[in-house]
Every structure is written in C-alpha cells, then in structure tokens.
Amino acid sequence: MKLSQTLGKSLWAFLFNSGSCNGCEIESVACVTPRYDLERFGIKVVGSPRHADLLLISGPVTRKMAPRLKRVYEQMPEPKIVVCIGTCGTSGGAFYDSYTLVGPVDQVVPVDMYVPGCPPRPEAIIDGVVKVLARLEAKENAAS
Amino acid sequence: MNATALLLTVAGTIGMALFGLFAGLWFTGIDRVLAARMQARIGPPVRQPFIDLSKLLVKQNVVPANAIPWLFNGAPLLALASAITILLYIPMAALPGLPVLGLQGDLVLIMYLLLIPGLAMVAGGLASGSPYATIGAQREMVTMIAYELPLASTVIAFAWKLAQMNVANPFSLSTLAATPIWTLVGPVGFMGLLLLLATMILVVPGELGRIPFDAPEAETEIAGGLLVEYSGRNFALFSLSLAVKTIVVTSLLVALFFPWNLTDFVAISCCPYLASAANAAFFLLKLFVVLFFSVTLVRISVARFRITQVVDVYWKVLGALSIVGLLLVMVDAYVR
Numbered sequence: 001m002k003l004s005q006t007l008g009k010s011l012w013a014f015l016f017n018s019g020s021c022n023g024c025e026i027e028s029v030a031c032v033t034p035r036y037d038l039e040r041f042g043i044k045v046v047g048s049p050r051h052a053d054l055l056l057i058s059g060p061v062t063r064k065m066a067p068r069l070k071r072v073y074e075q076m077p078e079p080k081i082v083v084c085i086g087t088c089g090t091s092g093g094a095f096y097d098s099y100t101l102v103g104p105v106d107q108v109v110p111v112d113m114y115v116p117g118c119p120p121r122p123e124a125i126i127d128g129v130v131k132v133l134a135r136l137e138a139k140e141n142a143a144s
Numbered sequence: 145m146n147a148t149a150l151l152l153t154v155a156g157t158i159g160m161a162l163f164g165l166f167a168g169l170w171f172t173g174i175d176r177v178l179a180a181r182m183q184a185r186i187g188p189p190v191r192q193p194f195i196d197l198s199k200l201l202v203k204q205n206v207v208p209a210n211a212i213p214w215l216f217n218g219a220p221l222l223a224l225a226s227a228i229t230i231l232l233y234i235p236m237a238a239l240p241g242l243p244v245l246g247l248q249g250d251l252v253l254i255m256y257l258l259l260i261p262g263l264a265m266v267a268g269g270l271a272s273g274s275p276y277a278t279i280g281a282q283r284e285m286v287t288m289i290a291y292e293l294p295l296a297s298t299v300i301a302f303a304w305k306l307a308q309m310n311v312a313n314p315f316s317l318s319t320l321a322a323t324p325i326w327t328l329v330g331p332v333g334f335m336g337l338l339l340l341l342a343t344m345i346l347v348v349p350g351e352l353g354r355i356p357f358d359a360p361e362a363e364t365e366i367a368g369g370l371l372v373e374y375s376g377r378n379f380a381l382f383s384l385s386l387a388v389k390t391i392v393v394t395s396l397l398v399a400l401f402f403p404w405n406l407t408d409f410v411a412i413s414c415c416p417y418l419a420s421a422a423n424a425a426f427f428l429l430k431l432f433v434v435l436f437f438s439v440t441l442v443r444i445s446v447a448r449f450r451i452t453q454v455v456d457v458y459w460k461v462l463g464a465l466s467i468v469g470l471l472l473v474m475v476d477a478y479v480r
C-alpha cells in the first residue's frame with residue numbers, strides 16, 4: 001500500500017504557535033468548524049506531536065520558541081509533513097528584521113509548503129495541505 | 145477438556161477477537177459520523193477508523209529515550225489481550241457456543257478483568273517517562289476508583305435480587321442471560337432498576353474514557369495524557385483495545401439489562417440458521433442503541449469534567465442514585 005494513500009485520508013495535524021499574533025491560529029481552527037469540516041477528509045487535530053503526521057506552524061520563530069520548534073519537529077514520528085501558515089512564518093512579514101526573531105520558519109526546520117496571507121483564509125490553508133499531499137504522491141510515483 | 149473442545153475454544157477465541165476488533169472499529173466510525181451530523185457537519189467516512197489504523201501501522205514507532213522499553217511496548221499488548229479476554233465471558237446473542245468461556249466466570253470476575261485494560265494504560269503511561277503521561281495515569285486511576293462505586297452497587301443489586309429469588313448461581317452471567325431482571329420485580333423495583341440503568345449508561349463513557357469523563361486523556365490540557373508518547377504500532381494497539389472495550393462494556397450493559405433475543409418475541413422456527421442470524425443482528429442493534437445513548441449523545445451534549453468533578457459526579461450523584469436504586473429493589477422484595 002502506498003504511503004500517500006493512507007496518509008492522504010487520515011492526516012493528523014498538530015498546531016504549533018512559534019510566536020504568532022494568534023490570527024493564523026483562529027484561521028486554522030476555523031478549518032475544523034462545521035463550515036469547512038476538515039474531518040470529512042479524515043484530518044483531525046491532535047494534542048501531541050507523537051500522534052501527528054502534519055505540523056502546521058504559524059508565526060515568525062522567536063528566540064525562545066526556536067529550540068522548542070526543533071524539538072517538536074524531532075518528536076514527530078516519520079513520515080512527517082511541515083506546512084508553514086502565514087506571511088510572517090514565510091518571510092518575517094509584519095515582524096521582518098526584528099531583534100527577537102531567529103526565523104523565518106525554514107531557518108529552523110525544513111518546510112514542505114508555504115501558505116501566504118496575513119492571516120490566510122481557511123480555504124488557502126486547506127489548499128496548501130492538498131497541494132503538499134499531491135506533491136508527496138508525485139514524489140512516490142517518481143520513486144517507484 | 146478433550147481435544148475437540150479445546151480446538152473449539154481456540155477457534156471461538158479467534159472468532160470473538162476478530163468480531164470484537166471489526167465491530168469495535170465499525171461502531172467507532174458510526175459514532176464519529178453521527179457525532180458530526182449532530183454538529184451539522186458531514187463527518188468522516190464510516191470506515192475512517194480502519195484508514196487511521198492502517199496509517200498508524202506504517203508510521204514510525206518511537207520509543208522515547210527515558211521510557212522503560214519492555215513495559216512501554218508490553219502495555220498495549222496487555223490492554224488488547226485483556227479486552228479480548230473479557231469478550232469471551234460476556235453472554236451475547238443466543239448463538240450456539242456463545243459465550244466461548246460461558247460456563248466459567250461470573251460478574252465479579254468481569255469487574256476485575258475490566259480494570260486490566262485501564263491498568264495497562266496506566267503502566268504504559270508511567271513507563272513512557274513523560275510528565276503529561278504521569279498526570280494522565282494518576283487521573284485514570286482516580287477515574288477507575290470513581291466509577292467503581294456505581295458499577296459495584298448495580299452488580300450487587302442484580303446478585304441480591306437473583307439470590308433472593310433462590311436462583312442458583314446469582315453472580316453467573318448465564319443466569320442473568322436466562323432470567324431478565326425486569327420480570328422479577330414489581331413497580332417499586334422497576335423504578336429502582338430504571339435508576340440503575342441510568343447509572344450504568346453514565347458509567348459506560350467513564351469506562352471508555354470518553355467525554356465528559358476523558359480527563360485522563362484531555363488533549364487540550366495535558367496533550368493526550370496517558371497516550372502522549374505513543375506513536376505508530378503501539379498507538380494503533382491502544383486504539384484497537386479501546387475499540388474492543390467499547391464492545392465489551394456495551395455488551396455488558398446489554399447482558400445486564402436487555403438479555404432478550406429476537407426469537408423470544410417472534411418465533412422463527414423454519415430453520416435454525418435464520419434464527420441465529422436474526423438474533424445476531426438484533427444483538428448488534430441493541431449494542432448500537434446503547435452506544436448511541438451512552439457515548440455519542442452524551443459526548444456531543446456536554447463538555448469535559450475536571451478530574452475533581454468526575455469524582456463528585458460518580459460518587460455523590462451516581463453513587464447516591466445507584467444506592468437508592470439498590471434500596472428500591474430491596475424494598476420491592478418486601479412490599480410485594
């Protein structure tokens with residue numbers, strides 16, 4: 001059985017706030033509300049990185065959060081997918097060049113997909129997750 | 145025990161294990177879909193638990209550096225094995241050869257065995273070396289002590305009533321299956337039994353660690369509690385044991401309160417296979433109804449209790465309710 005087949009239908013997400021303004025959290029939690037209902041696709045939010053397949057990172061990594069982010073990433077069991085939500089995790093955004101930052105996110109952990117927007121709409125977050133799954137599948141097809 | 149009997153028992157055990165796993169996962173899926181519909185969502189496909197399981201089996205199985213490996217890996221196996229063992233004792237539909245170990249074992253044994261999956265989770269949690277899991281383990285033990293009082297009062301009421309009616313083996317499960325308790329009592333005892341039924345319906349979510357009694361696993365406060373460090377295969381085994389336990393606890397409630405078969409109401413005399421199939425389907429229907437009212441409906445309607453409130457609810461409210469029920473059953477025996 002191909003990995004992307006099971007992973008694509010049962011993706012468990014862990015939300016990590018690396019110092020965001022909470023705007024992106026509100027939008028990512030909106031994805032599991034009745035209006036967007038990500039559970040339709042088997043996606044659910046879990047409370048521990050050990051259960052997670054997908055790490056949703058929001059915020060520009062602050063000095064305090066950088067080692068924690070790295071540890072949470074390492075605690076996730078393989079295979080794992082990382083999606084960075086929001087402009088400030090992508091480039092610094094509103095916090096660009098601040099003395100408190102060691103980010104953006106890809107300076108700390110490898111990122112598979114960026115979702116721009118400040119904050120991005122729930123549709124954009126869902127689209128980002130779908131795209132990263134499609135890429136995983138394409139990579140597997142190329143390998144086999 | 146001769147060779148054929150032994151072989152039959154082994155085959156029966158494997159059959160019951162498969163039944164428990166599949167039925168448990170299907171019921172978990174149905175529960176998730178119904179819960180989603182009640183929240184005006186569409187919800188996952190019914191076979192979502194199977195997909196989740198196959199995904200967990202291909203994931204990496206992390207054993208944390210400061211865990212005790214043999215205990216950490218052994219606890220999920222123990223939980224699953226003990227959950228399946230209970231299934232062998234509980235009377236289900238009137239099918240030939242069921243329950244597999246029906247002649248041995250009684251209610252007291254089942255009460256003890258029901259503790260083992262919970263204790264295995266506690267041992268696994270403590271062995272994983274995470275502070276979150278330690279808090280979860282303490283909460284799980286408190287919850288187990290809490291729901292034991294209403295559960296024990298219910299079992300005592302049943303055994304007392306059967307003993308008072310001079311039925312042989314009042315604690316035995318086959319006696320219970322043969323004599324529906326409702327037929328033995330008058331109106332006062334009927335009220336008492338209703339109270340006991342209400343108590344048992346609220347003991348079920350506690351046994352299964354579901355909302356509102358899921359303080360040991362509270363994801364939003366202690367990050368999954370007992371199971372925080374579990375991943376991959378071990379986590380899959382724990383979710384399987386929970387699925388089997390769902391079947392165990394609901395069929396215990398069915399065996400205590402609703403032991404009737406379909407053939408008691410409608411005579412299906414044409415062929416024995418049809419009657420057995422009808423009884424099995426009727427049993428699954430009973431399980432579904434119990435599961436709907438005691439798990440799905442409850443977990444959608446209320447939020448999580450704090451651990452102190454869990455004890456309060458089980459000891460003060462449900463404990464009192466079940467003891468009043470027990471007293472009513474006793475009073476009933478003298479006023480008739």
Ligand code: SF4
Nearest residue numbers: 020021023086087088
């Ligand atoms: S991208 Fe915008 S909304 Fe999102 S965390 Fe950064 S500042 Fe807040």
